Amino acid sequence: MNYNNITIDHLRVGVVVLVSIDSKSGVPFYRQIIEQVKFAIARGDLEPGDRLPTVRQLAVDLSINLNTVIRGYRELEIEGVIETQQGSGTFVGRKRPKIDDLERQRMLNQILTELLARASDYGFTLDEVLQGLSQRKEKSS
Amino acid sequence: MNYNNITIDHLRVGVVVLVSIDSKSGVPFYRQIIEQVKFAIARGDLEPGDRLPTVRQLAVDLSINLNTVIRGYRELEIEGVIETQQGSGTFVGRKRPKIDDLERQRMLNQILTELLARASDYGFTLDEVLQGLSQRKEKSS
DNA sequence: ACTATTGTTATAGTGAACTATAACAATATT
DNA sequence: AATATTGTTATAGTTCACTATAACAATAGT
Known part of the structure; x- marks a missing residue:
């Protein structure tokens, strides 16, 4: 599929874009898969126990090689995000890290600070970041 | 330099971070140089006529190879963003680099995707991230 | 039981990015 | 004029991401 010179192959499950690959970004495909599966979990589009696309199906849908999907x-x-069952499929794991609220808050703050620092390096404003995130939320609903 | 497992080599000119390389992002070094010089100009940190670091100096500062800098x-x-003078140096050209919306969009997307992947690692949802950011906006106004 | 589907493993080849190193060419400095 | 500094070019080798292809292994469905 082609959007204004940005080539994006994607896979939709229902109405939701699960994984999309930008072949021009320079980011390795297998990494994009990893990030976006995590992202889908953060968004709530994927929940513990949900089944992921089969390795072959995802390879076909994204027009990439089977081995690249497997690598992702x-x-x-290995990170414990998903669980694979040979013969049956790949599923989102049940693991949820236990951290107390204070530590959670601190962690989130740290992540946000780093994000804003990077965004600002590239000339993005807080508003733009907020808007970008909001759009992602809309997409998933 | 090392911030929470994210390795970032950078070069500051004055107080401003001119070029920083994230060796874990998967984005080729020479591309990171290109992007960041463009954004530095767009931000106003670099102005027409300003001198860029010498190829050798930048290579040393970023701990990358001379040829990689040259490539960037x-x-x-070629894009007309900078002008090189053999023997004297490399300078910002008069032409303003076009950072088209697509490129900006891609950059923001990349930053957001990484953020959300990390947030997911710690069990944060998109909503929590959004809420955290909104609070920062209130504070700043 | 058989078959289809799922994930797994293995091998081999290609191209891009990066490195190391050396020599060359133009300009600035002394 | 001589030297240092700057960008340029060239060669060769390594690693990584990706592809193509094939066979194997476990599970589910019939």
Whole structure:
């Protein structure tokens, strides 16, 4: 699929874009898969127990090689994000890290600070960041 | 330099971060140089006639190879963003670099995707991230 | 039981990015 | 004029991401 010179292959599950690959971004495909699966979980589009696309199906849909998908899935499994069952499929894991509220808050603040620092390096304003995030929320609903 | 497992080599000119390389992002070094020089100009941190770091100096400061710097500079010159003078140096050209909306969009998307992937690692949802950011906006106004 | 579907493993090849190193060419400095 | 500094060019080798292809292994469905 082609949007204004940005080539994006994607896979929709229902109405939701699960994984999309930007072949011009310079970011390795398998990494894009990893990030976007995590992102989908953060968004709530994927919940524990949900089934992911089969490795072959995703390879076809994204027009990439089977091994590249496997590589992404494997790293996700190593990180404990997903669980694979040979013969049956790949599923979102049940793992949820336990952190107390204070530590959680601190962690979130740190992540946000780094984000804003980077965004500002590139000349983005807080409003633009907020808007970009809001759009992602809309897409998923 | 090391911030929470994110390795960032950077070069400051004055107080401003001119070019920083994230070796874990997967984005080729020479591309990061190109992008960041363009954004520095767009931001106003670099103005027409300003001198850029020498190829050798930048290579040393970023701990990358001379040829990689040259590759980035060369593309910037081809695009007309900078002008090189053998023997004297590399300078910002008079022409303003076009950072089209697509490129900006891509950059923001990349930053947001990374953020959300990390947030997901710590069990944060998109909503929590949005809420955290909104609070920062209130504070700043 | 058989078959289809799922994930797994293995091998081999290609191209891009990066590195190391050396020599060359133009300009600035002394 | 001589030297240092700047960008340029060239060669060669390494690593990584990706592809193509094939066979294997476990599970689900019939």
